[in-house]
Amino acid sequence: MSRLLRWLVPLAAVPVLALLAYAFRLDPREVPSPLLGRPAPAFALTAFDGRPLSLAEHRGRVVVVNFWASWCFPACYEEAPVLEEGWRRWQEQGVTVVGINIQDTEDRARKFLADFGLTFPNAPDPGGRVSIEYGVYGVPETFFIDRRGYIRHKHVGAVTEAVFREQVERLAREPAPPAAGT
């Protein structure tokens, strides 16, 4: 083989390597939720503080429903401060954050709430009924529900500040529907 041609041997590997590098831009697990654009399943639970917690009572507001568990980390541990911060900043502008604790024990869940000083409404999901309705695959998963009660975005994994702001800003700008039934 001529002097020059032999150097094609290592070069032959370059396209394969480039393809693998390209693969980083793809997410093989990205599967869209069938619930997107559909009405959010209703729920009526009893919160940790004993008060009732339902989706219906928040109609007209943007609702961020977060499914979590105390054994889920780092993700649930990373997003807890983000959700609390978001709740404090946005609750005056028509945004509610709702936590739903799944597959957990009550004392551990309460310890988690206390550790992070969470103040938004939070309820256990006995029997996992709500998480099944929402098609929750693992924790954490977070659903962004618009003022009309439609699921508009599903986030898998820890919610970051950027994700929270982007979704909530968009949905809070939309006008509220006329109050139903009255």
Added chain:
Amino acid sequence: MIPELGQGTLFVALGLAVLGTGLAVAGGRTGRTALVESAQHAALGVFALLTAAFVLLVYAFLTFDFSVRYVAHNTNLGTPFWYRITGVWGALEGSLVLWAWMLALYTVVVAARHRERARVFHPWVLATLLGVLAFFVSVMTLAAPPFTRLAPVPADGRGLNPLLEDTGMITHPVALYLGFTGFTVPFAYAVAALVTGRLGDDWIQLTRRWTLTAWYFLSLGLLIGGWWSYHVLGWGGYWAWDPVENAAFMPWLTGTAFLHSIMIQERRRMLKLWNLALVILTFSLTLFGTFLTRSGVIASVHAFTQGAVGAFFLGFLALVVLLSLGLLAWRWDALRAQGELDSVVSRESAFLLNNLLLVGATFTVFFGTIFPLLSEALRGVKVSVGAPFFNQVNVPLFLGLIFLMGVGPLIAWRRASLDNLRRNFLGPVAAGVVAAAVFHRLGAGSALAVLALALTVFVAATIALDIGRATRARLRMGERLPAAVLGLLVRHHRRYGGFIVHLGVLLVAVGVTGSQAWSVQTEATLERGQAAELAGYRFRFDRLDAAEASNHFKVIATFSVSNGRSTGAMHPAKKFYPQETTPIAAVDYRTGLVEDVYLVLGDFARDGSRATVKIQVNRLVTWIWIGGAVLTLGTALALLPERRKAA
């Protein structure tokens, strides 16, 4: 405390590995032994530090130190003792610790054993091994640190992935990683041969047993992985052509090709370039495998979580491939073959054909594995490549390989005469043809199965013929039968070790053929007291029970199984782990030489009145595992130390 201690240890290890690599390169360039000695000490230091890091991590697992994030993620207070230890390598970060530790172990053993025998190669071998080691330690310190601190410290951990709670978890990763890391040794010698320009068969002589060891552990890892899949995953199969299985299978294919092609170089001085290319390819494929498993670019049941690790691995893979192929191009002229192929009908060409088939299989598996990427890159379409593609392409290649397994060892070197062919193959071919007729008469069904079994009989007959002939020769010398066979095996241990490995592979082939061709299954929903039938067995659903284990809740079904002769109870179950959204099936199975009975519990009524069960009768699967045991014996024989030649 442990997080800081562990992280510190790893950083020092990284520094030492980088320093050692530099010292070894400097030693190789200047020829000063003092530098090489220092590099060797650095290697020892890295090994000691990685051992310490490994022990620290085990300690953190055993003491439930949830201030270490990795521990909290992969164990909880209910995890049984043994799975706390195996939890150490149950996920990405810890698996890298185990990996690096094994590579360090290989490095110090190679350094200790070969210092004198391979003086010229030694600095470059050390430099390569330490360089690879430095890369792995850098991933552990920068991209996937196992000792990251977690705050606030949770009261309990998440727990190990329940699928990993199995004895296979103790052995499968250990064997697989010993195989993967083991191929670094022949690769290091290949690099040393290329750098020093000593391209004869010295490096091959020095690494033959290392390669065999790595190949053996990789084989074992694959087989245990199959066993694990068979009795844990509950779908009744042992191999799914999953990307990650493929990732481990590809270096096995090229490693197998390498083990065969080096025999031609030893004997005929041919294929120098090919052998170097094969060992580079094998090592690169082990890196590709780790990249695939740890980068998350391809969806797979085995995939670890993704992160910056993928970029690290891809960068290193690129470095290794470009550097080593560059070296190959640089030495191109010196690598021209000296020998020539004399005839198409010869052992050389049988081996060459074997190599072509193995490398061909590697490429088809590689292509099928990365095809989803290719498709998305070029056409923007998400596709997945399944078992039908891999089976269709590879089955003919594997049948060809089995055939060559019979031809290769007995055909003459250089040019086989008609007499040679008649003497060695007339009997075995006849045996194969008779076997085909018999299997066909017995109603073996698919033509492919008949062909596979007939080829197996042919190969077994060649082995029997050879051993029988050699034993008879010894008997004529007045030896007794056991002594004659034993003496033969030990004296020509490379040849007969190889034969026994071939027998092991044949048994695996029989198991695969049988299970593909003749397994049957059914699914039934049964009321209590009702029974289902399959393949002469009756399965009566008796009851459901509940039980609680330290870290999960279990629903256990009881089925009475009878086949006319014997009765017994079987207990497939479903396990519910608090950290998992879906329950895990616990298979119950009865293994037998001819068939396994295999039950998987599906849905059930909460009051225990009804249950759905998947019933399989899997044929000949046990021979796959027996094949693994035979393969172990054969490799052990082939690995015996060479006899010193009489002076």
